[in-house]
Amino acid sequence: MKKIAFATALFTLISFGVKSQNPNQVSARLSTNQFELGYQRKFIQQKIWGETYIGLGNQDINKKFDDIVTGLRIGTPVLVNKKNVINIAAGIGLYFSNNEIYSIVTPVYSGFIAYNRFIGKTEKHSLLINLGYQYGKKDYKQEYSIDDIYTATIGSFKVSPVYFSVGYGFHFK
Amino acid sequence: MVGFSSCEKEELSFTEGDIQIEIETGEHWLHDFPLLLGITKKNPPQFAIWLEDTKGNYLSTVFATYKIATEGWQSNNGNRRKEALPYWCHQRGVVYEDGLLLPTKENPLADGITGATPVVNKTLQLRLKSFNEPVVIKAEFNHSIDFNEFFPEDAKVGDANYSGGDMGSGQPAIVYAGTIYPETKDMELQIIGHSSPDGSNGNINTDFEKLTTSKTIVGKIKVTKK
Numbered sequence: 448m449k450k451i452a453f454a455t456a457l458f459t460l461i462s463f464g465v466k467s468q469n470p471n472q473v474s475a476r477l478s479t480n481q482f483e484l485g486y487q488r489k490f491i492q493q494k495i496w497g498e499t500y501i502g503l504g505n506q507d508i509n510k511k512f513d514d515i516v517t518g519l520r521i522g523t524p525v526l527v528n529k530k531n532v533i534n535i536a537a538g539i540g541l542y543f544s545n546n547e548i549y550s551i552v553t554p555v556y557s558g559f560i561a562y563n564r565f566i567g568k569t570e571k572h573s574l575l576i577n578l579g580y581q582y583g584k585k586d587y588k589q590e591y592s593i594d595d596i597y598t599a600t601i602g603s604f605k606v607s608p609v610y611f612s613v614g615y616g617f618h619f620k
Numbered sequence: 621m622v623g624f625s626s627c628e629k630e631e632l633s634f635t636e637g638d639i640q641i642e643i644e645t646g647e648h649w650l651h652d653f654p655l656l657l658g659i660t661k662k663n664p665p666q667f668a669i670w671l672e673d674t675k676g677n678y679l680s681t682v683f684a685t686y687k688i689a690t691e692g693w694q695s696n697n698g699n700r701r702k703e704a705l706p707y708w709c710h711q712r713g714v715v716y717e718d719g720l721l722l723p724t725k726e727n728p729l730a731d732g733i734t735g736a737t738p739v740v741n742k743t744l745q746l747r748l749k750s751f752n753e754p755v756v757i758k759a760e761f762n763h764s765i766d767f768n769e770f771f772p773e774d775a776k777v778g779d780a781n782y783s784g785g786d787m788g789s790g791q792p793a794i795v796y797a798g799t800i801y802p803e804t805k806d807m808e809l810q811i812i813g814h815s816s817p818d819g820s821n822g823n824i825n826t827d828f829e830k831l832t833t834s835k836t837i838v839g840k841i842k843v844t845k846k
Contacts (some may be wrong), residue, residue: 508686508736509695548686548731586630591732592680595749596671598682600742602631602735 469618470496470524470532476576477615480506480607481516487616496534497521506606507544515543522561534561542583542606549602555583557610566620575614582608632745632760635742638846639746639800641669641757642680643738644839649672650739653762664737665837667761668708669744670778674754674799678711681729681835685737689729691722696787701764702819707795708760710822733835754801759809761837762793770830772818781830783817791834809841 465597468577474485483502485570497519518540538557544550559579566572581607590599634640650662668684686692690705700722702709709721716724723729748755767773767783767790775782783789796809813824814831828835 509690509692547728548734548736573693588630588632589732589735591730593680593730596680596682597745597747597749598733599632599745600683600735601632603738604736 450606469570469620471620472616472618474498474574474614474616476500476502476577476612478610479610480504481612482512483516483612485520495521495523495576500540504542506542507546507604508548509546511546513545515545516555516557517541517543520557524553530565532563532565534563535578536561536579538581540583544604548603549587549589551587551604553583553585553604553606555606557581557583559610563599563616571618573618575612575616577614578608578612578613580608581610584609625680625708627708630838632743633794634745634846635747636846637751638749639748640842640844640846641744641746642840642842642844643667643744644760644842645739646836646839648763648833648836649838651766651837653765661832662739663760663763664739665763666704668757669757669759670708670711672758673710674756676756677730678713679755681708681733682746683733684708684729685736686734687737689702689723689734691725691728697800699784699787700709701784701788703789703817704761704762704819705793705815706765707793707815707822707824708758708777709819711758732771749818750800753759754799756797756799757809757843759838759841760815761796761834762789762815763791763837765837766790766834768832777818781817782794784819789817789819791831793826794831794834794837796838798841798843800845804843804844804845806844809843811835 470489474484474489481504482587483500485498486499487498501517503512503517505512507514520533520536520538522536524532524534529583539590541554542555543554548579551561562576564574644782652660653663657669666688670681671679683759769785771781771785771791793815795812797812798807813826
């Protein structure tokens with residue numbers, strides 16, 4: 448809770464004096480490792496936004512897009528002009544691995560820069576580019592017995608540290 | 621309830637008589653694998669560890685990496701990669717629907733002995749309920765596209781150094797072995813040779829002259845009886 452309060456205070460401080468754009472949006476983002484849908488709204492204070500997202504990932508052992516990713520992000524604009532907004536943001540999420548070998552839920556923490564480029568005159572549409580770092584790692588135990596033999600080992604799941612995505616945002620009031 | 625802790629650590633709990641197998645990575649554990657536009661990915665090797673009796677009879681696999689154990693190759697265009705770990709396949713001797721000795725997507729190895737290829741050292745716990753006779757521990761390791769001048773990418777099918785073509789093995793798989801006796805405290809597995817480059821047989825070749833980086837995929841394999 449202290450960390451969340453600290454992050455909120457930090458964002459408030461950083462965003463002081465920066466002209467706001469409308470951050471309310473629904474979005475779709477694609478990266479090499481996941482596809483996600485997001486819902487973002489300004490909250491607490493005009494210049495801080497929060498986003499919840501859900502999507503599919505392919506980072507576990509079978510490399511199929513059948514894992515679930517979900518989480519929350521908060522961010523604030525640090526550079527704004529008529530068409531462009533650069534935000535800094537932080538996130539906390541969960542990665543639900545889905546494969547035949549292990550079933551684990553891995554917390555994922557991220558910090559990234561989110562760029563919005565508004566398209567068209569109405570400022571309802573935008574191109575979204577996110578780039579940052581994320582961390583999520585969890586160990587799991589595997590055991591097997593057959594006849595007179597028992598074997599066990601520890602495996603480790605780790606999300607890719609680079610978070611890069613490109614997407615589309617639809618803005619609403 | 622899911623805790624937001626990424627630092628939870630699973631550990632193996634050994635009891636007296638258990639056998640610990642520790643694989644220490646070598647200089648060439650990670651190998652560049654091309655993705656696109658010159659971008660490469662550091663890939664760890666495929667490997668399998670299994671037990672035999674002292675007469676060479678296969679007993680059981682204790683670990684195999686996911687791709688070979690489940691036919692989980694990416695972009696292999698139907699190539700089953702029989703050159704990957706041919707000695708293990710032949711010792712195991714299970715013939716699948718297509719006549720090959722490799723597990724399939726439909727009939728993979730058991731989940732409990734199939735795992736992700738580690739990028740760092742790997743430890744296995746082994747417990748033999750009746751450990752009265754010596755047991756041979758064997759392990760086989762191989763990288764894809766690990767070509768060198770003796771096992772080149774352009775070798776032709778039928779050549780002695782053909783290893784599966786442009787996305788094939790390159791240098792053949794390396795095989796380690798060691799015998800553990802009931803009274804053994806610790807030991808190291810030793811390289812006993814390399815496998816068939818094209819995976820066409822289960823022979824062991826002891827000519828190491830033509831191997832370069834493949835000899836240092838593994839640092840050492842330590843076996844300790846608790």
